[in-house]
Amino acid sequence: MSEERDPELATELPANGSDRTLNWYSAREPLVIIVLSAVTIAFFFAVGGLSHLYRRELETRAALWSNRGEKELQSGRFSDAASAFQTALTYSRGNYTYELSLAQSLVALNRTEEALAYLVSLWQRQPENGSVNLELARIFADKGDISHALRYYHNAIYAVWSSNPEAQQLAVRLELVKFLLDHKTNNLAESELIAVGRNVPENTALQTQIGDLFMRVPDYDRALAMYQRALKLAHHNTDVLARAGKAAFELGQYHVAERYLTSALSLKPDDDQSAELLKMCRSIPALDPYNLYTGIKRDRLVLSDFDTAGQRLNACINSSSKGTSASTLQPLYVQWMDMKTRLNERTLRKDPGLTDSAMNLVFNIERETDKTCGVPTGNDFLLLLIARNHEGS
């Protein structure tokens, strides 16, 4: 069907014109080349004009669909946004911005493999683009691919950002810190946070956020310092006061913590967590014999803590399985029983070193029972905190 002999073909077949062409070329070859060149240039310009019109038409349509996509993206209608960006890309194939927006829509739709294909292609075109590196980092972070995620997060931190680069880089670094903390790589997170902390702008919310991240590391010193910087800008910010109180509490600076927590509660009395912390801040010094230099009160406090720890140990041995208690708690119980026979106010007064031995055993008991029988309550919990403060754990 496709091939039918056209009558035209029969009449217009070329004759073998070697003699004719011989003369023809001899005379006209340069002229033919000039004419062909002129026709080529004219044709080129004509197609150039058409191309310009065509491109303008395509750009108009692409912009129309891209604007629609942006609106859908902002409204959270990611499927419609992806469709609009795909349409825009049919008119502006390879457009960097549209492809990036499409990739972002696809990420939001959890179509990560498709998004990844676009993003890898975009990255190959502009490896220094911050948004692309960040999106890639997020995809690899979601996949749990730490090495790739770190690579792209770092790329994004040092990448080129079209607007407000410092804020963008800071935001990426904070996102990286959260990712590192989520993946229990606290040392790396701390290094990143220290780098952020050096150049953090004067902004209460940001400083509070960084302080919170230091708390997660945990680096209570730097967290407290960051909260204190935030409080310089907002003295009566109850949230920051409460957070500073908690940081000071974790550092064992109970007096400092008490001051912040009291201020926080005076502004926001219904903050139960701060109230609880404040209560502990006030109770811990009363249980810590090292707050008192010498005297009967100190010895009695040692004896009281010793008894408290002994009761906790007994209860824990009775509640836990025999195997566990035999291996870890029994030796402590033997030590406790041995010391119990020797420990009284007189022996404490005679042998000042016995205070340390007794308190060391108390702290060991609280630590071991914490591991075996779970987090203690009441005075046992306070003793555990005191143990941590004194032993740096």
Add this chain to the structure above:
Amino acid sequence: MAEPQLENAELGNALPVNHSSTSRSLLRFVFREERFFLVLSVFIGIFSGLSVVCFRFAIDLSRMYFLGSETAASHMRLLLAPTLAGLAIGALVLHVFPLARGSGVNQTKAALYIYNGYIPFRTAIGKFITAALSIGSGHSLGPEDPSLQIGAGLASALGRKLHLSRDRMRLIAPVGAAAGLAAAFNAPISAVLFVIEEVIGRWSAAILGSVVLSAVSSVVVMRWFLGSEPLFRIPPVELVRPGELIAYAVLGIAGGFASIIFSGGIGTMRPILKRMPRWTQYFQPAVAGLIIGFIAIMGAPQVMGAGYDFIDQAIHNQFTWSFLGILVGLKILATIVSFVSGTPGGMFAPTLFIGAMLGAFVAGLEHLVFPHLAISTGTYAMVGMGVLFAGFLRAPMTSVFMVLEVSGNYTIILPVIVANTFAYVISRALQPTPIFDLLTRQDGLDLPSMEEQREQSILRVEDAMRPVSGPVLDAEQTLERTIEKLNGVQSENLLVRKRPTGWNTITMEELKKMLSEGKGDSRLKSVLPIRQIPYLHPDHPLDIAMRYIYRYPILPVVSRADVSKLEGAISKEDVLKSYHELGDSLDETED
């Protein structure tokens, strides 16, 4: 006797050394036309590139106006656009552009072999308009084959305007075809290979340079206007284990069978539609459009048009494996109805589409069966494109280089070769006639089949030569001594060895005559009637022997390592006997 200075038959094509002024001017003309043809090839490439750029604009604009600017067109548009465009196309190809039907590859081949390179310019215009309408409105056809014909049409028109000789006119259409295809594909190597493999059918130094120049020029122009981005976003290709090649072989087998279904469908349906009354041809493209529109509104609008965007999506794993399988079937159906209805448009893009979907489908299936294997859908889709190219279009070389060029990754070559070989072998075994040859035969034309030519058994000199029965004479000996040695020898034609490497021949009768004339003391070399004769090597095609054998009763067949070492001799009778035996064996095969 003025003999040309011929020695080795390979040099036998060289022009005779004749110092007449006519020969000199003829020689100058040949070189001048050769050079001009190369320059012209660049212009053809540029014109074809510009035309293909316009063709692409036309297709895109046609698509925008027919199917709307959004990616998901309304059902009304999906149904009406290809149907109404089909009606217009039916009228146009029946009344205005009758030669614009079909893909364009065979028409270009016909121009080369039948019409001395003549393609009416009107056909190129018609192809441009009708193919833009059909592809833009959603008919399941591609722009590559029409681009090939547009390029060939332009080149032919230019050649006519410049009064090129008949030989050049025959070559100019393939030069334009390569330019058109290269611009459409954005792949110059594949275009050159395809034109040589499918249109010209032989590697010829005379045309290779022109084809390459035109293809490269057209791609440069196309990239100038449309950018140099590849057709698809290519994912990283990795062949982790050699064992994966087995999986690609499975894809090759699937591709071979899909090719059979595809070409079988076209081969069966086309004659049926051709036999229908002429008035139905007005409506055949419209009915095809209606069927495609129906497929689209049923949930597979991906089958409409060339489908490159969807190939890209398949490469990036954006379809479920079951939907990919459905797309393979529906695209085959849509392309068959589009093509057999006579709608102008090409089969390259649909072939790539079907191949990509099939590749991704096989990858999906293998992933389902062997979930532990790291199967890359993108790689399978790309290999699948090559598989269909090898199985359906039966262009094995082009299929390999096309995937290489599109992917830009050498790692893919092994999977492509393995899969393509399986597809090609299966397709050849079950469908002996390639699709392009099938179409030409259905049209009543008898164009040379490139596949048959490739696989033709060639007779060589070694098949016809015989051992030298008589003595080989030494040209340095005297005539008297030579005749003494020949006492009792029956051979009529005798070979003479000339030191150091030449050969000659003389008959017993001539020797005796010279002896009776009193030349007994003369050396044989001084009395030989001709200076020397050409010699052959055993591996020479027998056709070369045919060029000389009518002038010399016997020719020496000598070793390539030492041309003074005689391997045998060949005479006219030996050559004819060989051809006779070949003819008998072919008759037996056909019976």
